[in-house]
Amino acid sequence: MPVISCRNVSKIFRRHAGPQLAREHLKALLTRRARRDNDFYALRDISFEVNEGESLAIIGGNGAGKTTLLSLIAGLSCPDRGSLSVNGRIAALLQLGSGFHPDLTGAENVVINASLLGFSRKRTRELFDSIVEFSGIRDFINEPLRTYSSGMVVRLAFSVAINVDPDILIIDEVLAVGDLAFQEKCHERIRALRRARKTFVCVSHAMPMLLQLCDHAIWLDHGELILSGNIQDVIDAYEGRSAPRPPGG
Amino acid sequence: MWKGDYVFVLRNLILKDFRIRYRNMSLGMFWSLLNPLVMMSVLTFVFVKIFRSPTPHFPVFLLCGLVPFNFFSTAWSSSTTSLADNAGLIKFVRIPRAIVPMSAVLAACPHLLIQLALLLGIATASGIPANIHWAWLPVVFGMELVFLCGLGLVFSAVNVYVRDTRYVVESANTVLFYLVPVFYSFSIIPQAYREVYQYNPIAALILAMREIVLENRAPSEVLLLKLFAVSVVTAAVGWVVFQKLEKRVYDHL
Numbered sequence: 001m002p003v004i005s006c007r008n009v010s011k012i013f014r015r016h017a018g019p020q021l022a023r024e025h026l027k028a029l030l031t032r033r034a035r036r037d038n039d040f041y042a043l044r045d046i047s048f049e050v051n052e053g054e055s056l057a058i059i060g061g062n063g064a065g066k067t068t069l070l071s072l073i074a075g076l077s078c079p080d081r082g083s084l085s086v087n088g089r090i091a092a093l094l095q096l097g098s099g100f101h102p103d104l105t106g107a108e109n110v111v112i113n114a115s116l117l118g119f120s121r122k123r124t125r126e127l128f129d130s131i132v133e134f135s136g137i138r139d140f141i142n143e144p145l146r147t148y149s150s151g152m153v154v155r156l157a158f159s160v161a162i163n164v165d166p167d168i169l170i171i172d173e174v175l176a177v178g179d180l181a182f183q184e185k186c187h188e189r190i191r192a193l194r195r196a197r198k199t200f201v202c203v204s205h206a207m208p209m210l211l212q213l214c215d216h217a218i219w220l221d222h223g224e225l226i227l228s229g230n231i232q233d234v235i236d237a238y239e240g241r242s243a244p245r246p247p248g249g
Numbered sequence: 250m251w252k253g254d255y256v257f258v259l260r261n262l263i264l265k266d267f268r269i270r271y272r273n274m275s276l277g278m279f280w281s282l283l284n285p286l287v288m289m290s291v292l293t294f295v296f297v298k299i300f301r302s303p304t305p306h307f308p309v310f311l312l313c314g315l316v317p318f319n320f321f322s323t324a325w326s327s328s329t330t331s332l333a334d335n336a337g338l339i340k341f342v343r344i345p346r347a348i349v350p351m352s353a354v355l356a357a358c359p360h361l362l363i364q365l366a367l368l369l370g371i372a373t374a375s376g377i378p379a380n381i382h383w384a385w386l387p388v389v390f391g392m393e394l395v396f397l398c399g400l401g402l403v404f405s406a407v408n409v410y411v412r413d414t415r416y417v418v419e420s421a422n423t424v425l426f427y428l429v430p431v432f433y434s435f436s437i438i439p440q441a442y443r444e445v446y447q448y449n450p451i452a453a454l455i456l457a458m459r460e461i462v463l464e465n466r467a468p469s470e471v472l473l474l475k476l477f478a479v480s481v482v483t484a485a486v487g488w489v490v491f492q493k494l495e496k497r498v499y500d501h502l
Contacts, residue, residue, distance in 0.1 A: 076499050092341070112262070115257045118253030
């Protein structure tokens with residue numbers, strides 16, 4: 001059974017042009033203006049599978065639909081067409097410091113984040129020290145998060161996510177904020193995750209890192225799947241034709 | 250499906266709300282006492298000294314209205330904005346989203362407990378003895394919580410789609426303050442409206458409070474039944490509506 005199975009998935013966003021006033025809604029309702037004019041395919045007819053122990057890189061230019069795809073895999077939004085099934089416990093790092101509150105201390109944020117990712121109270125207490133240890137910011141753990149640099153925030157967020165022991169780890173570009181030593185530490189943990197036959201899904205523009213950490217890749221462009229296959233082949237094809245169509249073209 | 254510890258998440262979210270609210274205030278928890286005390290003093294002055302209200306124990310009578318009303322309006326408005334306020338959580342962390350408005354409702358409880366303690370303290374100090382019927386207080390407030398969770402589920406979800414909702418709620422709270430017998434007695438409401446009033450959970454709660462604290466008796470069965478029925482129906486409707494609206498919440502935040 002594949003860990004992630006994505007079949008003919010489309011995600012449609014409605015363009016919110018102009019103000020969201022009642023009279024606009026009324027006008028649209030009364031004139032029965034063809035809704036399709038306002039529809040925008042963030043993803044169109046995407047199909048792929050990720051099997052146990054495989055790792056997937058998603059590459060493509062800005063606005064290609066990479067983050068939208070991750071949000072679907074993470075179960076944060078629903079596809080409009082097609083079907084998507086994901087088997088296993090997910091930890092997703094989709095945005096720097098999401099779920100963290102600036103006025104709370106690092107320690108308080110760690111506990112909240114751990115509970116959101118599905119830890120029990122007991123497990124959180126057991127793992128608290130190794131989370132803080134891995135993050136390497138023990139000295140500042142009782143300071144409010146607003147005093148942290150973005151590198152420190154990502155250290156904390158990654159430490160929590162990796163210690164959840166997820167079946168599927170999803171990362172959207174955020175690691176680049178950490179310094180080289182910390183990035184290397186993260187990569188080592190991701191390799192360990194992969195040795196344990198867990199799944200890793202990643203969006204990044206750092207091709208050398210993707211080559212190291214992933215074995216498969218899909219290339220998205222303007223919501224469509226251009227190529228899917230072995231990481232080296234996809235990256236070669238992507239870099240060979242890396243002048244994408246102009247936005248909106 | 251999210252497999253986690255619901256109670257632990259709920260506890261953490263409530264604690265978070267509590268800490269954020271008080272951490273940057275020099276008076277901290279004292280604010281929970283100050284607000285009803287000031288309101289009580291001002292309204293008591295107006296109604297006893299100016300309008301010459303004959304109601305005995307007017308400050309206690311008033312607090313029996315103010316405390317539940319404050320709880321209701323705080324819980325309602327903070328749960329309404331909860332999803333929009335926590336967009337970071339909703340968009341990037343996978344959690345059962347119904348927890349967010351419910352934790353906003355529950356986060357109003359620490360205030361409530363402080364204010365209830367104040368109310369019962371003032372009651373005792375002004376010569377109203379503690380009585381066995383105080384045991385009904387957790388029951389009626391429990392039903393009110395169920396009602397508020399239902400209300401919070403509906404309004405938080407609708408507020409994501411139509412952001413004006415929070416202003417509707419704010420206005421409704423202002424209107425309700427006068428419509429609900431907060432600073433006047435239920436007995437001066439014309440007979441024709443009384444039946445309807447009992448279906449309003451906030452009016453019912455205030456009525457029950459006064460029966461318990463001032464009249465030293467258990468709340469009437471009809472009242473309890475109405476409160477119970479409205480609470481359960483609201484919670485059920487809230488749950489269904491939330492499940493339906495939740496699917497596109499991501500796209501609208």
